[in-house]
Amino acid sequence: MNEALPPGSVIGILGGGQLGRMLALAAARLGLSCHIYDPAPAPPAAQVAAACTTADWEDAEALEAFARAVDVVTYEFENVPTAALDRIEAIRPIRPNRRALATSQDRLTEKAFLEDCGLAVAPHAAVSSRDELGAALEEIGTPSILKTRRLGYDGKGQARITDPARADAAWEAVSGAPSVLEGFVEFGAEVSVIGARGVDGQVACFDPGVNRHEDGILRTTTVPAGLPVALLTDAVLLTGKVLNALDYVGVIGVELFVTPGGLVVNEFAPRVHNSGHWTQTGCAICQFEQHVRAICGWPLGDGARHSDVVMENLIGADVDRVPELAASGAALHLYGKAEARPGRKMGHVNRITGPA
Amino acid sequence: MNEALPPGSVIGILGGGQLGRMLALAAARLGLSCHIYDPAPAPPAAQVAAACTTADWEDAEALEAFARAVDVVTYEFENVPTAALDRIEAIRPIRPNRRALATSQDRLTEKAFLEDCGLAVAPHAAVSSRDELGAALEEIGTPSILKTRRLGYDGKGQARITDPARADAAWEAVSGAPSVLEGFVEFGAEVSVIGARGVDGQVACFDPGVNRHEDGILRTTTVPAGLPVALLTDAVLLTGKVLNALDYVGVIGVELFVTPGGLVVNEFAPRVHNSGHWTQTGCAICQFEQHVRAICGWPLGDGARHSDVVMENLIGADVDRVPELAASGAALHLYGKAEARPGRKMGHVNRITGPA
Structure with missing residues (x-):
């Protein structure tokens, strides 16, 4: 499958959480439909997808029927069991590829790979x-x-x-x-780059954003990052290096520490990434559409940033702020989750802070 | 129902074409789900909605079951039969209201209403x-x-x-x-204003766009309109007048002729409008989300324009240009329609032409 999938094609998505949901919404804009696979019944993505299979990762029959029902398979989280991927890949291509997935699934393999790319790690x-x-x-x-x-x-x-x-x-x-x-890496800031690579090897990166965490969970991402241009250019270039080394197809999220000695790669996620949600409001083409374009063999879209944005996650009881946030002039995104448990990502808010 | 519908609520949409589809996508962003009612099987909106009823406008039982299954009802086209609306309204509120619908359904009533508002008509x-x-x-x-x-x-x-x-x-x-x-009205340009009014009477309008038609079908909408500011201000003010006079809730599309003697109102559509599609790429909150916010009793969103945009409709065989358009850097929207008949709206393209 080297040609672009035509409108009407079906994308299979492993995992039906908020990332799968926003991928499905982006796919719909391009006239593509989605089929979700998730062991949990009625996942958030199923509300906006044309089809949903509820079955375990060990259900060979369900996995194979799913694979046959779609044109290409992607995933919204990197811990899909290997045996499930084997069954699917015998029938349909998985993008990003297995190597990207295997590399990111194992911290030691990941670090060895990044060092092989000539990049600094902890x-x-x-x-x-x-x-x-x-x-x-x-x-x-x-x-x-x-x-x-x-x-x-x-x-x-x-x-x-x-x-x-x-x-x-x-x-x-x-x-x-x-x-x-x-x-322990002493760092002044954490930056992430959302990059994309097409089937034809075309690479495009969104502007790097600076992340702030609370209790180990991403709280905000801000663009522009407010860091030296040379450093941000380095961040984008090393993301391109990672994408090419993995012969990657799709969107990747690369997390970097900014240290006195330069950039240190923390880890990468072979999928759309929470720190890229700002692109929904700051760019004509967001990370979700960019991923859909890449895995379907379409040309990458224009990820140029037209606005400065602060993205804020809504976690657990933050969802109680929805009435106030709805009136704040910001762009609100809610994931359709019924129950707001502590630490659970319920939505996010993108606030335009000025023209780019 | 004067309070805001909470996330998880269900919007019933009469008609499942591209407008219903884009309303459903906008509703999903806010954690709201949609139930489509359409006599045609598998309409475009059903692919991204949680539920779809396929039944005639005369099917009283289906209409009543639909109404009971949703929290508020809206429509994507203004020619819903009156008897169907009566059945629904006995069970759930319809927004925009029946008066807006009745007024726009009859050209003579519409013109009389506009004249009563002190506006010029043909x-x-x-x-x-x-x-x-x-x-x-x-x-x-x-x-x-x-x-x-x-x-x-x-x-x-x-x-x-x-x-x-x-x-x-x-x-x-x-x-x-x-x-x-x-x-016949001699006009130099056709402008349209996409306005919105909330349950609380709050009014917000997007920047007016200038429309170009071909063979009676909208071809492009361009913002900014490139017309005198005083004239565009008049256009926005008269839209507010129409919204208030109708005690309107939701998004309206008002089409205006720019004549040597001033603005002449051509007609209004009591719904989201093709000439407002540019807002998906030019504003943080698009017309579809604005409509959803209004009919659900939410505060209106910030419709400020961050970018200049040209929207171009893809009609019939225009869809053959999708591969080229996908590579053009523009934001592409396809409606999930299988067959490209002449005159059929298949999608649209929003091209950012500069910062606002």
């Missing part, structure tokens, strides 16, 4: 036993963070180590799973 | 018989246009009269239906 060491954790702590020092190589669905599996004597507790916190010990 | 006379046509021609003169008071679903029922001797042919062309003879 000092780190592989840890597969309690003994190796001791050796790694001697090499990397403290403060450092022990992280499981693979993420569970709940995003847990991290332990901060400020004192080598607390190594046992950290090893317990990751349940003895294969892990990476990462040295 | 010279015209009621024609309900062949004899009255003769008298009207003496009063209005030629060239003039005989138009049926009510539109059929096919948008036909017009005859241009350049010579009073051809009156018989014109009378036949409108099948002897109650009609209006309109004098």
